[in-house]
Amino acid sequence: MPRHSIEPRTRQGREYIAGEWKPHREELEVLNPSDHSVIGSVPVSEVESLDRGVAAANDALDTWGNHLKWSWVRRAEVVDTWVQHVRKHQSELALLMAIESGKHLDESRADVVEAIHMLQYCAGRGRQPIGERVASEIPDKEAEIYLAPRGVCTVITPWNFPAAIPTWLIGPALVCGNPVVFKPSEETPLTAQYLVRLFDLAAREHEAPPGVLNLVYGPGHVGEHLVRHPDTVGQLFTGSHGVGSRVKQIAASHYDKFAVCEMGGKNSLIVLEDANLELAVNSAILSAYKTTHQRCVSADLLIVQKSIEPEFTRRFLEVTDGVRFGDPLDTAFLAGPLINQKAVDKFEACASRIEEECEDRLRQGSREGPGNFVRPNVFRMSHRPGTFALTQEFFTPNVVIVPVADFEEAMQVANASEFGLSMSLMTDDFRKMREFKVLGRCGLKYVNLPTIGAEVHLPFGGMKRSGTGMPSAAWLFNYMCHATAFTVNYAEEIRMAQGLSAKV
Ligand code: UN1
Numbered sequence: 001m002p003r004h005s006i007e008p009r010t011r012q013g014r015e016y017i018a019g020e021w022k023p024h025r026e027e028l029e030v031l032n033p034s035d036h037s038v039i040g041s042v043p044v045s046e047v048e049s050l051d052r053g054v055a056a057a058n059d060a061l062d063t064w065g066n067h068l069k070w071s072w073v074r075r076a077e078v079v080d081t082w083v084q085h086v087r088k089h090q091s092e093l094a095l096l097m098a099i100e101s102g103k104h105l106d107e108s109r110a111d112v113v114e115a116i117h118m119l120q121y122c123a124g125r126g127r128q129p130i131g132e133r134v135a136s137e138i139p140d141k142e143a144e145i146y147l148a149p150r151g152v153c154t155v156i157t158p159w160n161f162p163a164a165i166p167t168w169l170i171g172p173a174l175v176c177g178n179p180v181v182f183k184p185s186e187e188t189p190l191t192a193q194y195l196v197r198l199f200d201l202a203a204r205e206h207e208a209p210p211g212v213l214n215l216v217y218g219p220g221h222v223g224e225h226l227v228r229h230p231d232t233v234g235q236l237f238t239g240s241h242g243v244g245s246r247v248k249q250i251a252a253s254h255y256d257k258f259a260v261c262e263m264g265g266k267n268s269l270i271v272l273e274d275a276n277l278e279l280a281v282n283s284a285i286l287s288a289y290k291t292t293h294q295r296c297v298s299a300d301l302l303i304v305q306k307s308i309e310p311e312f313t314r315r316f317l318e319v320t321d322g323v324r325f326g327d328p329l330d331t332a333f334l335a336g337p338l339i340n341q342k343a344v345d346k347f348e349a350c351a352s353r354i355e356e357e358c359e360d361r362l363r364q365g366s367r368e369g370p371g372n373f374v375r376p377n378v379f380r381m382s383h384r385p386g387t388f389a390l391t392q393e394f395f396t397p398n399v400v401i402v403p404v405a406d407f408e409e410a411m412q413v414a415n416a417s418e419f420g421l422s423m424s425l426m427t428d429d430f431r432k433m434r435e436f437k438v439l440g441r442c443g444l445k446y447v448n449l450p451t452i453g454a455e456v457h458l459p460f461g462g463m464k465r466s467g468t469g470m471p472s473a474a475w476l477f478n479y480m481c482h483a484t485a486f487t488v489n490y491a492e493e494i495r496m497a498q499g500l501s502a503k504v
Helices: 047-064 072-088 090-101 105-125 164-175 189-205 220-228 241-252 277-293 306-322 341-357 407-415 430-439 474-478
Strands: 028-031 038-042 132-134 141-149 153-156 180-183 213-215 234-238 258-262 267-271 299-305 360-363 377-380 398-404 422-426 444-447 481-489
Touching: 028 189, 038 189, 047 180, 047 213, 047 220, 072 090, 072 105, 072 164, 072 189, 090 105, 090 189, 105 164, 153 164, 153 220, 164 180, 164 189, 164 234, 164 474, 180 220, 189 213, 220 241, 234 241, 241 258, 267 277, 267 407, 277 299, 277 306, 277 398, 277 422, 299 306, 299 407, 306 360, 306 377, 306 398, 341 377, 341 398, 398 407, 407 430, 422 430, 430 444
Parallel strands: 153 180, 153 234, 180 213, 234 258, 267 299, 267 422, 299 398, 377 398, 422 444
Antiparallel strands: 028 038, 132 141, 141 481, 360 377
16 A cells, blocks of 8 residues: 555654644654555654653543542543544554554454454443452441552553554553553554544543543663653553563562563464364464464464374465465455564574474475565474474464374473463363363463454463463453452441450
8 A cells, every 4th residue: 555545644653642742753664564665653752751641641640540530430431432433443543554564454454343342341341340348247347349540551562463452451551540651562653643543532522631641652762761660550561571571570670560461472272183174274274374473372383193193284284385475455365474674584583493403394484575575484393392493482474383192292292381371272072171271371272263363351361471470451450450448337436356355
């Protein structure tokens, strides 16, 4: 799609601070990964803007997060209006995303739909019960768990789900009363801006306090400033393990900061000999190639029981040969390009490492420029514990087929990685399904489905290196409030719990 078809307002990134749009500055180019053309630009936020954003969010906290002034329902109504605007602009948002991120149009549409679902869920949570009442030992005492907002949150998001992931984090933060400073990936700032523009419309309609949601841009140092800032409390991050670990460390060194991080995966799809082979091959194809293997839930390993491995591999390769990564706006392709040159280099470096370790290279991948297009690599390798191929995340279209003797060995391979995000099991054996549910060391488990395709009303998060154990999407509501104990005595004398004497 030529550059001129994106309207100037969308192309020119502006910071949004304290409810105002700052003038555009052309400092960071935004490239189309399909042809490297410049589609727009954004500023790199300076320390002064970041500090103003954090200050504006803290000012907003006094109203937005104060239940004497703003109710949960009213906050949720802002989100409800936001999602109505998103629905209205669904196709423009998906098209912009496809151009900016290279995500196939069908995937971009699904990403926007996922964002809509998340915001709908968040709006609905505004009218759900909040807190709990609990019994007291003393008849005249009544106790309640009162949920108080935690404070200003930094939201740092990746490029691969430029609408869905921001809403997973921003939606629950806002409904629970926590203002946000949002720094999207440098690869997809324009999609983020579009989303925030739609929020701005909703915020104005409801006269929300300015500064409830602030938008800033830039590379790592911008995010780091926000995470280190003494006035940000929640650090909500989705992205690489390296950056997430840093966010965790910084948060841990401050007495009042907490970090909710989702940080990649090393995901396996296991195929047992009783599996429906067609279902298994299709699940493997979707797990390995959707989003050009750039989901944190994409499957690197296809662990297949030896008795059916030759047949599975034959059919998997047959379908792989028909898979093409091409123009994201052309629905004839399965998926689009890799996001940038660095990803193309990683694709090749990964393949070289795997090649040194594996027995067979079944399909030779390659670059297919111009643009960041590639063809996938497929390898076969026996179970060799501790190898790069079996333990490290690829995040590029490299796939390893691992033949194993049985379910037990398959689980050993799948659980051996330091990551623990997503896993699939292909079988009709109901007992194995249950063992898989119990034994799989990861946050998302699927049976007879791909490793991708989570829905927003479930927890989304991983174990081990994949996360902080505080899943996002719907589950983030569990971490966005302080659970405080509120107790009232209705009697005219004091009676203490635990039989403690109240005599003075
Ligand atoms: C990611 O992989 O980075 O489960 C997020 C899925 C999507 C979200 C993936 N709903 O495939």
